Amino acid sequence: MNHCENVDHDAVLRARTLLLGSGTINIHEEIDAYRVLAGVSPVVHLPRLARALVKFGTSEPRNPATRLPVLTEAAAAARRMDEAEPKRAALLGEVLEACREELLTLGRNEDARVVSEELARLVPGGEGTPAGRAA
Numbered sequence: 001m002n003h004c005e006n007v008d009h010d011a012v013l014r015a016r017t018l019l020l021g022s023g024t025i026n027i028h029e030e031i032d033a034y035r036v037l038a039g040v041s042p043v044v045h046l047p048r049l050a051r052a053l054v055k056f057g058t059s060e061p062r063n064p065a066t067r068l069p070v071l072t073e074a075a076a077a078a079r080r081m082d083e084a085e086p087k088r089a090a091l092l093g094e095v096l097e098a099c100r101e102e103l104l105t106l107g108r109n110e111d112a113r114v115v116s117e118e119l120a121r122l123v124p125g126g127e128g129t130p131a132g133r134a135a
Contacts, residue, residue, distance in 0.1 A: 011036050027056045043082060050077040050091055058098055068106065071099045089122050096122070 015033035018025055025033075034049035053074035057067050078092040096119050103112035 007040060008036075012040055027052065027059075031056060038077065042080065043085070046077050046081045047085070047087065047091055050074045050081075050095055053077065054095055054098055057102075064106065068099070068102050071095065071102055075099055093119060093122050 015036040018029055018033045019037075031049065031052050034045050034052055037045040038049050051074075053070050057070035057074060074095045075092070078088065078095045081088045081091070096115050100112050100115040100119065103109075103115060
């Protein structure tokens, strides 16, 4: 499949240069770069995007206005990962657990229950949450 006509090659080059550069970048720049690169190389960059979003979404100070949307984007990125990817389930479980905790904090118990059900389907035996998984 050829995606060349849909790719902003300058944006891809800027994102790669930013990530490979010797300077330090902030989490917002990192996330923006992974968003661009996930469209070009999803196998490589979707897991990195999901991890960066979780890192940002769970960092302090807690910002209720952005935390749930960021974690929801992280879950979407993790869900788009190839199901054959060995670390997909663990990453998706980590992201969904963070989403579930945020939903409970916001008092959205029904939404948290739906996320818990998805977590249960991820884990063999259906324990559901990372705390309930065998090491």
